[in-house]
Amino acid sequence: MKHKPTSLDIAHLAGVSQSTVSRALNDSPLVNIATRKKVQEIAAQLNYQVDKNASNLRRQRSNTIALLLFEDPTSDDSLVNPFFLAMLGSITRACAAKGYDLLVSFQDLDSNWQAQYEDSHKADGLILLGYGDYRAYAGKLTQLRQQHTHVMRWGAPVAESPGISIGCDNVSGGQSIAAHLLSHGYRRFAFIGDIGDKAPEFQGRYEGFVTRLSPEATHIQLDAISTQDAGAAAAQRLMNGAAPLPDAIVCAADIIAVGVLATLHKAGIKVPDQVAVVGFDNIQVAALTTPSLTTVQQNTNQAGEKLVENLLLAINEQPTKDHLLPATLIVRQSCGCQV
Amino acid sequence: MKHKPTSLDIAHLAGVSQSTVSRALNDSPLVNIATRKKVQEIAAQLNYQVDKNASNLRRQRSNTIALLLFEDPTSDDSLVNPFFLAMLGSITRACAAKGYDLLVSFQDLDSNWQAQYEDSHKADGLILLGYGDYRAYAGKLTQLRQQHTHVMRWGAPVAESPGISIGCDNVSGGQSIAAHLLSHGYRRFAFIGDIGDKAPEFQGRYEGFVTRLSPEATHIQLDAISTQDAGAAAAQRLMNGAAPLPDAIVCAADIIAVGVLATLHKAGIKVPDQVAVVGFDNIQVAALTTPSLTTVQQNTNQAGEKLVENLLLAINEQPTKDHLLPATLIVRQSCGCQV
């Protein structure tokens, strides 16, 4: 394998010093325009690429961001919540637009991720993605701050959780759902989704939903983690109960709603004729279910951009603050309100 | 921000030389076990991490793999074929298991990706993922080989395409579908999916399907690229035609089948009672459609492992060869054959 060309090789060919080559390739205005062009041409001919390791070592930054995905530990090994995959896509694009590379890693909460990337100078900052119990890693977040690591977290801003976060306005999303269903005459509701402290996103959605209900409306709440199976099980409990079915079932996540729809379908219960169903997230599948799922969209494109943008601010020691992104109701067939 | 500890800092604290620190941290047997322990303890206390840039520069390898995702240029900006996202997950895990980091990038076919990663020493090798016209980048692949870049490609092995590839046994997958449907009495088929040279995967699936058909069976073929819309359009053409509907519709990809199902549903045509539908890929959605979709599974976990494993072999200058991974029929409701 032929020796890869270095800046010194180019210097020889161009008849200038190695420092001038470096300057020319970095488009420094200090270098005479003709020299610059010449050097750049030779570099192009040789397929020369700056050695990032050397460059990063010298510059003390990597132009790389590390994305840590926390998988829901309950999910099947081969599956990742489609919502996070959509986020991954948008983060990748946002990084590319800013000239940053993206290192991706799946992490479990136990491992030593706080050190692995930024401390080793492989990345200038971290993005944390994944729902779940932020308390489990609150300690690590605190430690990260102390080490002045640059971190941006996706999720609900939580008072006790240190660090900046970017998240969706879950409360207003929940409100939109309530308002929409009420205006179409629904009064008896079931909300499916955990609302314990481990699920701050679901808490927000529930809170928004409940506070927006009118006095004459009633509701019950059933626990379910963010999986199809949990949704199916909750729907089953609903059907087994003594009480008649509610008018509308509001699910804290689309993936739960998918399980609910499947269970209702099996039982021969028509959606939306006999009961309306609404989800949250607007994952790709939501448009494809039968009936298609009314849900709340989180703008993943904007989310990825905001995360990257704020992380870069932090890296450059600029002030940043929490952001809430708007949540938009997407009306489809499953709520029976489509024109 | 406090200066990050270096090996020299540890050397001072441990009272040994910097070279010994380096050796100890790399668990070299050359270092006295007591010294090794001591150094490692001090390093742990300081949260010391080896500077990857320096280490990589010196070692001339990065322990990093770059994954280049070629998006289907026809797909919506925010969507990525769920199949590739599943692959991403499995590749990520496989890399982690081997102690490699993964750099992810979305590339369009025009850009200068062949140089960006390995030439700049950011990655030791590349994985190419994405269907589409391999001819469009065959030239680049050739160039990569000449530069001795280490590349592994996901997709059908193609005679004219240089370089090693790992792919699914599309032909045998197509055969399984034909065999299954025939044995359940279906005789009149439609195959939906492009079979031009731009879609070698689809070609393989079609080829397997057709060659396995019995003499009394008939079939037509309709073009469709790998999107839901294209599937919907093809189904519409089928229904608009003068001929009666076939017994069974075989789709070259699940995402096409999802579009077909939606269109049939809208037209009031019952699946599988009036027509059977089969897909290919076993994306997550396939289990969730109504009716659930019979399809062929590509083992993404194994695929990711094989890709990474072979790439590492190539990086270490070991011989590698093309691999075909088995394709497994998954029988669900949409073919009407479920027990």
Place this chain on the structure above:
DNA sequence: CTGAAAGCGCTTACAG
């Protein structure tokens, strides 16, 4: 088993 020294390929003050 350990240390002093070289060198990976850059970037960037410093001097001219």
Place this chain on the structure above:
DNA sequence: CTGAAAGCGCTTACAG
């Protein structure tokens, strides 16, 4: 505008 020199933080022959 250009060059000679230092140095980023490691790893690894080399010498002992």
